[in-house]
Amino acid sequence: MIGLPPSLDRVIGLSGGALDVLMPMHLWADPEGRVVQAGPTLTKMARRGDLTGLSIFRLLEIRRPLRVDHVPGLIALAGQRLGLVLRDAPDLPLRGALTALPAGTGLILDISLGLSFARAVSEFGLTLNDFSPCDQTVELLYLHEANTATMALSRHLSHRLETARAAAEAQALSDPLTGLANRRAMDAAIARCLDDPTQEIGLLHLDLDLFKQVNDSLGHAAGDAVLERVGSILRQQLRHDDLAARVGGDEFLILLRDCTARDGMEPLAARLIATIEEPIPFQDGMCRVSASIGLVASVDYPHRPGIDRLLADADAALYAAKRAGRGRWSAHIPPPRGPGRRAGDAARVTPGD
Amino acid sequence: MHGMVNRALQGFLTTTYGPDVWAEVRGQAGLPFADFEAMLDYPDALTLACFEAACHVLHKPPNALLEDIGTWLVTDPHLEPLRRLMRFSGAGFVDFLHSLEELGDRGRLAMPDLDLPQIALDRHDAATFTIRARWSLPGIGPILMGCLRAMADDYGALALLRLEGIEDGVECLRVQLLDTAFSTGRSFDLGRVGA
Numbered sequence: 001m002i003g004l005p006p007s008l009d010r011v012i013g014l015s016g017g018a019l020d021v022l023m024p025m026h027l028w029a030d031p032e033g034r035v036v037q038a039g040p041t042l043t044k045m046a047r048r049g050d051l052t053g054l055s056i057f058r059l060l061e062i063r064r065p066l067r068v069d070h071v072p073g074l075i076a077l078a079g080q081r082l083g084l085v086l087r088d089a090p091d092l093p094l095r096g097a098l099t100a101l102p103a104g105t106g107l108i109l110d111i112s113l114g115l116s117f118a119r120a121v122s123e124f125g126l127t128l129n130d131f132s133p134c135d136q137t138v139e140l141l142y143l144h145e146a147n148t149a150t151m152a153l154s155r156h157l158s159h160r161l162e163t164a165r166a167a168a169e170a171q172a173l174s175d176p177l178t179g180l181a182n183r184r185a186m187d188a189a190i191a192r193c194l195d196d197p198t199q200e201i202g203l204l205h206l207d208l209d210l211f212k213q214v215n216d217s218l219g220h221a222a223g224d225a226v227l228e229r230v231g232s233i234l235r236q237q238l239r240h241d242d243l244a245a246r247v248g249g250d251e252f253l254i255l256l257r258d259c260t261a262r263d264g265m266e267p268l269a270a271r272l273i274a275t276i277e278e279p280i281p282f283q284d285g286m287c288r289v290s291a292s293i294g295l296v297a298s299v300d301y302p303h304r305p306g307i308d309r310l311l312a313d314a315d316a317a318l319y320a321a322k323r324a325g326r327g328r329w330s331a332h333i334p335p336p337r338g339p340g341r342r343a344g345d346a347a348r349v350t351p352g353d
Numbered sequence: 354m355h356g357m358v359n360r361a362l363q364g365f366l367t368t369t370y371g372p373d374v375w376a377e378v379r380g381q382a383g384l385p386f387a388d389f390e391a392m393l394d395y396p397d398a399l400t401l402a403c404f405e406a407a408c409h410v411l412h413k414p415p416n417a418l419l420e421d422i423g424t425w426l427v428t429d430p431h432l433e434p435l436r437r438l439m440r441f442s443g444a445g446f447v448d449f450l451h452s453l454e455e456l457g458d459r460g461r462l463a464m465p466d467l468d469l470p471q472i473a474l475d476r477h478d479a480a481t482f483t484i485r486a487r488w489s490l491p492g493i494g495p496i497l498m499g500c501l502r503a504m505a506d507d508y509g510a511l512a513l514l515r516l517e518g519i520e521d522g523v524e525c526l527r528v529q530l531l532d533t534a535f536s537t538g539r540s541f542d543l544g545r546v547g548a
Binding site: 118119120121122123124125126127128129138139141142143145146147148149150153154156157160 | 390391392393434435437438441443444459462463464542543544545
């Protein structure tokens with residue numbers, strides 16, 4: 001042996017029981033590598049009963065920093081971080097550190113669970129009492145479980161928020177692009193008006209002309225600019241009590257409350273068409289569209305019409321306006337009440353033009 | 354108050370008394386939404402309003418309701434993950450009592466923004482302890498009493514617990530341990546896999 005003998009006043013004697021308390025996963029081996037004593041937790045993990053006398057190299061495989069299978073090679077690794085496994089559990093990496101005992105009397109190797117601690121605790125059936133109070137493995141397990149639980153809560157929250165957002169969207173009453181009402185809001189507003197027997201309404205069904213050409217030649221951004229512009233025209237031209245909705249790609253419905261005569265609707269329809277026909281600036285150029293309008297008034301009906309009837313008649317009037325050429329309005333006029341044969345519904349289309 | 358606390362109050366009321374009672378409590382408290390979210394924060398006033406409404410709807414004194422909540426936190430099968438986290442604190446009931454002072458740190462490990470009570474444990478003799486707890490809301494004493502009673506049961510220990518009043522906002526609780534191995538308790542498998 002080369003070197004100084006250890007100074008005797010720095011040497012202490014520890015009983016095997018003391019080692020068990022301080023390092024429940026230790027191995028104490030003699031110079032031939034046979035187990036003198038194994039800590040209780042390591043004994044439990046090895047599942048071979050009393051390990052005394054067994055070769056540590058039959059029990060363990062030292063893998064890092066290099067593979068060794070003899071005591072001098074192992075002692076040369078004293079103080080280094082060791083990677084090792086139990087031969088009976090080769091897929092559960094463990095960590096270790098060893099120190100040589102004085103005067104070549106053997107070695108003590110202390111072991112801990114590696115990052116696979118959760119699996120190791122389960123596979124070896126370990127309990128709280130198997131760990132030294134100084135070993136934080138149990139806290140790691142706690143943290144691991146706490147993380148799992150809080151992650152689940154976060155996922156639930158995200159899922160519920162997503163569901164709520166979808167529900168809110170489905171219940172929304174406005175069209176996000178134009179800020180006008182949407183179909184659902186319009187249907188509800190018409191139904192409320194028709195439920196009130198004192199309320200007479202007018203309905204305009206407006207469809208843009210040439211919108212497809214703008215979309216095709218200048219792109220969807222230009223189309224969106226046109227729709228936004230039409231939205232703002234409708235807001236400006238209507239009274240506070242009226243309601244405009246975008247009910248399709250380039251289709252709009254306008255509800256006029258307290259509309260006691262169809263006569264008042266016709267100038268509004270003509271004004272809307274004229275305003276929409278004004279060129280709409282987009283980037284460096286101008287977009288040009290027009291509009292066709294079908295209109296109906298509840299006062300024209302001998303019997304209070306239902307919402308489906310009104311909408312269908314407004315649609316038929318719009319179709320008549322389209323057929324008559326772009327940029328026109330058309331009014332649907334139901335047949336008057338009376339005896340005799342049914343004359344069939346009439347239509348009044350934009351005069352002149 | 355942290356959503357976890359509010360969610361616990363709602364969970365206790367719905368699992369113990371049913372959704373109708375929760376709906377009534379919610380209505381009386383004027384809660385502007387249907388459910389508390391565990392991961393959001395709420396004003397303390399909402400928590401207190403719900404608790405007062407619950408006492409009123411159920412005709413229960415506040416302390417009795419708080420104690421029931423504490424017991425429920427440990428015993429409800431849906432909250433098994435919470436019971437497991439509590440059992441990590443000690444191998445036996447006495448260890449568990451001694452670890453109560455770590456409860457705040459332990460809670461913050463799980464949820465950094467969770468405000469848990471500050472707890473101090475005084476040991477008078479091997480079987481007698483006083484617990485002093487301070488929290489941002491009143492009522493932690495009876496909650497802890499219900500919780501500890503259930504944990505004693507969980508560990509198989511027999512203990513007498515008694516509220517000892519409130520001093521300067523600190524709620525006191527006396528624990529008299531009669532038997533640490535009174536029954537087998539409930540199992541706790543440290544290495545439950547797939548959790």
